[in-house]
Amino acid sequence: MDKMKSKASTDGSTKKEKKNKRKQSKDSQDDVKPISNEVSCEDNKNELVDEKNDSTKNDATAQKLSEKELRRLEWEKKLQSQKGDKEVTTISNTKTTQQQKQLSEKELRKLEWEKKLQEQKAGDTANSALSKAELKAKRREQQEAQRQAKLAAEKAKKPPSTTPTKDTAKEVSKVEKKTVPKKETKKIIDLHRVQLVQHLYAEMPQKQDSKLLVYNNIHPAFVKLGSQYLNKTILGSNARTLALMAALKRLIYDIQTPPKQELCRYLENVLQTCTNFLQNCRPFAVSMVNALRNFKLHSTQIDTNLIDSEKKARLQDIIDVYINDDIYKAGDAISLKVNEKISDGDVILIYGCSSLLKKILVDAHKDGKKFKVIVADCRPLLEGKEMLRRLVVAGIKCTYIFLNGASYVMNSVTKVLLGAHALLTNGYVMSRIGTAQIALVAKAYNKPVLVCCETYKFSERVQTDSFVYNEIGDPDLLSKTPGTEDPSPLSKWKENNKLTPLNLLYDVTPPDFVTAVVTEIAILPCTSVPVVLRINAIDTT
Structure with missing residues (x-):
C-alpha cells in the first residue's frame, strides 16, 4: 500500500512537471510568433508600397497614352466624316447632272422624232399622188441642187482666178464624172436579170468578145476553140470533149520546155491558163471536166527521167x-x-440532137430493123434540124415536131430515147432544156423512157432543180423566129423594164420519169450512179 502511495505521489509530481513544461513551451512559442509575424507584416507592407508606387506610375503613363490615342481617333473620325460628306456631295452632283443630261437627251430625241414624223407626214401627203419614177427624179434633183450649192459655196470662199489651176481642173472633171449617168445604165441592165438565177449570169456578150485579146501565152488551137465555144458552133458533150482533146494534143506537140524545167509540170501551168480562157468563153461540161481530170492524173505518173519526145508520145497515147x-x-x-x-414497127421519139442517139439509130437501121423516128425540137437552138438531116441522109423515116406537140404524138410512140449532158449522183438527169417535159409526158402515157449515157458523164454533183447550177444563153435568141420575116413580139423586150427573158440551156429530169439508164457497163437504174463512180475511182487508182 505504501508502495502504491509512493508511486501515486511520484506520478502526480511528474504530471505536474509535465504540465508546467508544456506551459513554458507554449509561452516561448507565443513570444516567438509575434516577432516573426511582425517581421513578415513589415515586409508585406514594404512590398505593397512599392507595388502601389509602380501602379500609380503605370496609371499615369496609361492615362497620358490613352488621351493621345483618343485625340488621334477623334481627328481621324473628323477627317473621314469630312471626306464622306465630300464624296456624297460629288456623287449626288454627278447623279443630278447625269439625270439632267438624260432628261435633256430624251427630250431632244423626242423633239427630233416628232419633227421627222411631221416631215414624213408632209412628204407622204405630197408624194402620195406621185409615182416611183417621179419620186426618184425628185430625189436626184435635190441631190444635184445640194451639190451645186456646195460647189457655189466653195467658189465663193476662194478668190476668182482667170487662169485655171490644177485643183479647179480636177474639181471640174470630178463634177463631169459625177453628172454622167453611169449608175442608171447599171440599173437598167440589172432590171433585165432574173433575181432567182442572178448567180448564173456571166458578163455581157460585148465584153466576152474582148476576152480573146486579154489573155497572153495561149496556144492558137485553144483560141480557136474558145471562139467556137463562144459562138456555139460546137454543141454536144461528146463533140466539145473531142474538140478539147484535139486541142490538147496539138498543144503537147507544139510545146517546148524552157531550160531547167520538167515537161509535165510546165505543161500543167500552160494548160491551166488555156482552160481558164476556155471557161471564160463558156463553162465546161461535166464530160470535159472528167476528161481533164483523167489526163492530169495519168500525166503525173510518167517517169521524169524520160526524154521530152518520149514524154510527149506517152501523153498523146493517154489522150488516144x-x-x-x-x-x-x-x-x-x-x-x-x-x-x-x-x-x-417501133415508133421512137427522140429530142434534140445527140451523137450517141444518131449512132444507135443508124446502127439499128443498118441491121435491117424497120422503125420510124419522131424528132422533137424547140427554139432557140433548133438542134433537132441537124438530127433530122443526119437521119434522113441515113435513110430513116422521120417526123419533125415541136415540143408543144409531144402530147399529140405520144399515143403512137412505143419508146422514148433521150441523150444526157450529165447524170448526177442523186439519179437526176441533166440534159438539154425540154428533156424533162418530154419525160413527163411519156410518164403520163406510160411509155418507157431510156436515157443513153456514157459513164464518163457521171458527176459527183447533187442537184434537184435547174437553178442552182446551169448555163444561160443569149436572151436575144428567144426574140428571133427563124424562117419568118415578121418581127417577133419579143423584139423590143429591152425597152420594157418589166420583161426579162430567161434562156436556160439545161434542165434536170427526176429519176421517177426515167425507166432505165443504158451505159457501156449495163442497163442500170438511175440510183446506181454512186456505185459506178466508186468502181471508176478504184480502177483509176
Missing part, C-alpha cells in the same frame, strides 16, 4: 486511149444494148 475507150467503145456498147430493145 481515153477517147477510144470512154467515148467510141462506150458508144458501141450502148448501141448494141439499145438495138436489142428495138424491134420492127
Whole structure:
C-alpha cells in the first residue's frame, strides 16, 4: 500500500512537471510568433508600397497614352466624316447632272422624232399622188441642187482666178464624172436579170468578145476553140470533149520546155491558163471536166527521167486511149444494148440532137430493123434540124415536131430515147432544156423512157432543180423566129423594164420519169450512179 502511495505521489509530481513544461513551451512559442509575424507584416507592407508606387506610375503613363490615342481617333473620325460628306456631295452632283443630261437627251430625241414624223407626214401627203419614177427624179434633183450649192459655196470662199489651176481642173472633171449617168445604165441592165438565177449570169456578150485579146501565152488551137465555144458552133458533150482533146494534143506537140524545167509540170501551168480562157468563153461540161481530170492524173505518173519526145508520145497515147475507150467503145456498147430493145414497127421519139442517139439509130437501121423516128425540137437552138438531116441522109423515116406537140404524138410512140449532158449522183438527169417535159409526158402515157449515157458523164454533183447550177444563153435568141420575116413580139423586150427573158440551156429530169439508164457497163437504174463512180475511182487508182 505504501508502495502504491509512493508511486501515486511520484506520478502526480511528474504530471505536474509535465504540465508546467508544456506551459513554458507554449509561452516561448507565443513570444516567438509575434516577432516573426511582425517581421513578415513589415515586409508585406514594404512590398505593397512599392507595388502601389509602380501602379500609380503605370496609371499615369496609361492615362497620358490613352488621351493621345483618343485625340488621334477623334481627328481621324473628323477627317473621314469630312471626306464622306465630300464624296456624297460629288456623287449626288454627278447623279443630278447625269439625270439632267438624260432628261435633256430624251427630250431632244423626242423633239427630233416628232419633227421627222411631221416631215414624213408632209412628204407622204405630197408624194402620195406621185409615182416611183417621179419620186426618184425628185430625189436626184435635190441631190444635184445640194451639190451645186456646195460647189457655189466653195467658189465663193476662194478668190476668182482667170487662169485655171490644177485643183479647179480636177474639181471640174470630178463634177463631169459625177453628172454622167453611169449608175442608171447599171440599173437598167440589172432590171433585165432574173433575181432567182442572178448567180448564173456571166458578163455581157460585148465584153466576152474582148476576152480573146486579154489573155497572153495561149496556144492558137485553144483560141480557136474558145471562139467556137463562144459562138456555139460546137454543141454536144461528146463533140466539145473531142474538140478539147484535139486541142490538147496539138498543144503537147507544139510545146517546148524552157531550160531547167520538167515537161509535165510546165505543161500543167500552160494548160491551166488555156482552160481558164476556155471557161471564160463558156463553162465546161461535166464530160470535159472528167476528161481533164483523167489526163492530169495519168500525166503525173510518167517517169521524169524520160526524154521530152518520149514524154510527149506517152501523153498523146493517154489522150488516144481515153477517147477510144470512154467515148467510141462506150458508144458501141450502148448501141448494141439499145438495138436489142428495138424491134420492127417501133415508133421512137427522140429530142434534140445527140451523137450517141444518131449512132444507135443508124446502127439499128443498118441491121435491117424497120422503125420510124419522131424528132422533137424547140427554139432557140433548133438542134433537132441537124438530127433530122443526119437521119434522113441515113435513110430513116422521120417526123419533125415541136415540143408543144409531144402530147399529140405520144399515143403512137412505143419508146422514148433521150441523150444526157450529165447524170448526177442523186439519179437526176441533166440534159438539154425540154428533156424533162418530154419525160413527163411519156410518164403520163406510160411509155418507157431510156436515157443513153456514157459513164464518163457521171458527176459527183447533187442537184434537184435547174437553178442552182446551169448555163444561160443569149436572151436575144428567144426574140428571133427563124424562117419568118415578121418581127417577133419579143423584139423590143429591152425597152420594157418589166420583161426579162430567161434562156436556160439545161434542165434536170427526176429519176421517177426515167425507166432505165443504158451505159457501156449495163442497163442500170438511175440510183446506181454512186456505185459506178466508186468502181471508176478504184480502177483509176
